[in-house]
Amino acid sequence: MNSTLLLETRPGPRPDTTNRLPHWQLNQHGPKDIIVKLHAWAFSLEGVENQDSLISVPGSRALVMDSSVECNEHAFMVGREFAHIHPHPDHGSMHLMLPAEDAQEVADKGWGEDHYLVTRGQFPKGLILVFSPRDERELATVKTIVKRSYDWVNSNNE
Numbered sequence: 001m002n003s004t005l006l007l008e009t010r011p012g013p014r015p016d017t018t019n020r021l022p023h024w025q026l027n028q029h030g031p032k033d034i035i036v037k038l039h040a041w042a043f044s045l046e047g048v049e050n051q052d053s054l055i056s057v058p059g060s061r062a063l064v065m066d067s068s069v070e071c072n073e074h075a076f077m078v079g080r081e082f083a084h085i086h087p088h089p090d091h092g093s094m095h096l097m098l099p100a101e102d103a104q105e106v107a108d109k110g111w112g113e114d115h116y117l118v119t120r121g122q123f124p125k126g127l128i129l130v131f132s133p134r135d136e137r138e139l140a141t142v143k144t145i146v147k148r149s150y151d152w153v154n155s156n157n158e
Contacts, residue, residue, distance in 0.1 A: 003105040005148055007141060010110035015131055022057050023116035024090035029132045034139050035092035039085060041143060045150055054078045056095065059087030063096075063146075065153055075153040077127060082153045083146060092132035094142075096149040100125040106145060 015028035030038075039061065043050040047069040053060035055078050063083040065071050075097050076082050083096035095115060098106065103126045106112040112130040117123035130146075133139040 003099075003101040005102050005105050005144060007105055007109040007111060007144070010131070010138070010141075014110055014113075017113060017129065019116065021116060023095075023129060024057075024086050025093035025129065025131055026090070028134060029089075029091040029093070030134045030138070032091070034133050034135065035085075037139060038092060038133060038142065042083070042085065042146055045147075047154075048150070051081075053084040054081055056084045056086065060084045061087075063150075069154070070156065071153050072155050075149070075155075083149055090132075094130050094146075095127060096130060096146060097152070098126050098128060098145070098149050099152055102126075102145075102148055102152075103128045106130065111141060111145060 016026040018024055042063055047066045049064045049066055051062045051064045053062040061084060062081045065080045065082065067080065077097055083094055085092065085094045106128055107114060112128045115123060115127040115129055118125055118127050130142060133142045
């Protein structure tokens with residue numbers, strides 16, 4: 001299967017990230033108003049609940065599918081959590097699940113990188129760190145990536 005994202009290349013150098021747990025972004029974070037918009041949009045998706053993450057640092061907000069929604073079980077990190085947004089000081093980066101081809105495109109186009117556990121062979125390809133959006137244009141691209149993850153969760157045939 002080929003990636004369905006068709007992303008443009010992210011401008012500028014890649015941000016610095018940790019090479020350990022917790023795996024997160026160290027610089028180039030978006031301003032508060034952009035991150036507030038990201039949260040508002042992500043948690044307005046139908047069937048998505050705003051919960052504490054089961055696997056991320058305290059303060060991370062998890063995108064969790066309501067238990068009444070039939071989902072693709074391969075698209076979850078843990079439980080029904082398919083993404084989480086990191087809190088300050090890692091303001092606005094997020095981990096989410098994607099089909100492997102889409103995760104590769106996100107990395108190739110500079111919008112993110114494989115999760116630390118993927119690089120160590122402890123989690124399958126598809127779990128990815130998406131970098132914090134720095135402006136409205138980048139927010140639109142990050143929404144496209146999150147929407148792909150959401151659509152994959154809501155599919156039953158991939």
